[in-house]
Amino acid sequence: MSTSNFTRRGMLKTGAIAGAGLALPQILSAGSHSSYMNAPTGSTVTLGFNVPQTGPYADEGADELRAYELAVEHLNGGGDGGMMGTFSSQALQGNGILGRKVEFVTGDTQTKSDAARASAKSMIEKDGAVMITGGSSSGVAIAVQGLCQEAGVIFMAGLTHSNDTTGKDKKANGFRHFFNGYMSAAALAPVLEKMYGKDRKAYHLTADYTWGWTQEESIAAATEAMGWETVNKVRTPLASTDFSSYIAPVLNSGADVLVLNHYGGNMVNSLTNAVQFGLRDKIVNGKNFEIVVPLYSRLMAKGAGENVKGIFGSTNWHWSLTDAGSKAFVKSFGTKYGFPPSQAAHTVYCQTLLYADACERAGSHNPCAVGEALEGFEFDGLGNGKTLYRAEDHQCFKDVLVVKGKENPENEFDLLEIVEVTPAAQVTYAPDHPMFAGGELGACNAG
Numbered sequence: 001m002s003t004s005n006f007t008r009r010g011m012l013k014t015g016a017i018a019g020a021g022l023a024l025p026q027i028l029s030a031g032s033h034s035s036y037m038n039a040p041t042g043s044t045v046t047l048g049f050n051v052p053q054t055g056p057y058a059d060e061g062a063d064e065l066r067a068y069e070l071a072v073e074h075l076n077g078g079g080d081g082g083m084m085g086t087f088s089s090q091a092l093q094g095n096g097i098l099g100r101k102v103e104f105v106t107g108d109t110q111t112k113s114d115a116a117r118a119s120a121k122s123m124i125e126k127d128g129a130v131m132i133t134g135g136s137s138s139g140v141a142i143a144v145q146g147l148c149q150e151a152g153v154i155f156m157a158g159l160t161h162s163n164d165t166t167g168k169d170k171k172a173n174g175f176r177h178f179f180n181g182y183m184s185a186a187a188l189a190p191v192l193e194k195m196y197g198k199d200r201k202a203y204h205l206t207a208d209y210t211w212g213w214t215q216e217e218s219i220a221a222a223t224e225a226m227g228w229e230t231v232n233k234v235r236t237p238l239a240s241t242d243f244s245s246y247i248a249p250v251l252n253s254g255a256d257v258l259v260l261n262h263y264g265g266n267m268v269n270s271l272t273n274a275v276q277f278g279l280r281d282k283i284v285n286g287k288n289f290e291i292v293v294p295l296y297s298r299l300m301a302k303g304a305g306e307n308v309k310g311i312f313g314s315t316n317w318h319w320s321l322t323d324a325g326s327k328a329f330v331k332s333f334g335t336k337y338g339f340p341p342s343q344a345a346h347t348v349y350c351q352t353l354l355y356a357d358a359c360e361r362a363g364s365h366n367p368c369a370v371g372e373a374l375e376g377f378e379f380d381g382l383g384n385g386k387t388l389y390r391a392e393d394h395q396c397f398k399d400v401l402v403v404k405g406k407e408n409p410e411n412e413f414d415l416l417e418i419v420e421v422t423p424a425a426q427v428t429y430a431p432d433h434p435m436f437a438g439g440e441l442g443a444c445n446a447g
Contacts (some may be wrong), residue, residue, distance in 0.1 A: 047131050097365070
């Protein structure tokens with residue numbers, strides 16, 4: 001999609017929504033039915049925050065909960081309002097959502113699909129949640145997204161990076177702000193070519209679930225297109241904590257690059273094992289051995305410590321960005337918690353505001369009305385520049401950051417440096433791209 005088409009499509013949608021009276025009835029037509037799942041009737045509305053509070057992604061989950069609580073505080077008129085003041089829509093007034101005070105319930109996904117579905121189901125059936133959001137695993141996100149589609153509530157995905165979330169497993173009731181594996185590869189490959197050249201042999205260690213598979217596929221395709229050879233692809237269980245047995249064979253494989261398609265605690269442990277085995281000190285094929293982490297986060301960098309220095313990867317957002325929205329969010333989060341937010345915190349804060357904003361513009365919590373308000377919606381002021389929620393697959397398209405571990409950090413949070421801001425146009429793909437084929441968005445379900 002060209003940049004001009006990207007802009008024009010979003011402006012047509014936002015312009016229609018903001019227009020005086022013509023588009024609003026059209027949105028309301030989708031949500032004008034009086035009956036829908038968990039329609040709030042009193043003075044409050046309940047949102048469900050479903051995050052990993054235990055398991056390998058628990059650090060991300062803890063930061064997500066912090067951001068959700070901050071978003072609710074801002075929606076209800078507390079604090080300094082955060083990114084509500086920079087958000088281009090300006091539909092949120094700090095009086096809850098549609099005049100109702102926002103309340104929330106929480107659950108522990110345990111980074112397990114069955115546990116996450118059970119938690120979300122309880123939130124919907126027992127707590128009356130009108131929207132479910134959260135997660136730090138694509139396997140969890142896909143499972144909960146499917147449940148929300150069946151139940152008839154909106155799912156605002158949290159940290160999910162698999163191509164499948166808005167590819168073969170996309171759903172009409174589900175929306176993703178976070179970027180995906182294809183976008184990471186599209187942003188990262190040109191930087192890797194510039195830094196390490198076209199003649200490289202890569203060995204992949206990959207988390208054995210939907211995210212790892214599609215991240216591996218994406219980065220392998222992008223690096224092979226620039227001349228790299230993929231020597232081997234090895235899958236590792238999500239529950240793994242010691243990767244020594246997987247690292248040892250890399251030494252005799254002929255590879256001169258190790259690609260760690262791992263996240264959270266898995267990445268911290270596998271990178272630590274790789275460094276302990278001396279991989280970063282090796283010369284292979286006449287080249288310095290390199291390690292690449294396609295999906296990075298500040299929390300992972302903190303966990304891995306010195307081992308991240310000089311290692312390249314991609315991230316959805318970083319607290320050092322200087323746009324007005326990012327600065328406002330960092331200030332709000334830092335004031336409340338005493339340290340800067342992670343990319344996980346950023347994306348779930350944005351998702352909460354985007355849901356609330358869509359309700360305001362639609363004049364309803366009806367998931368079909370909310371979905372129509374989000375589809376094709378272009379916005380700015382939430383970090384990452386101008387962003388489009390594409391109607392065809394409910395994927396956000398925005399700038400992607402390529403980062404590397406900082407050689408001389410100034411403090412415990414100054415661990416990653418941005419080496420390139422990749423424009424949205426470079427990471428945008430056609431809705432029918434082969435890596436995203438095989439599923440239908442389907443129709444909205446209002447319950």
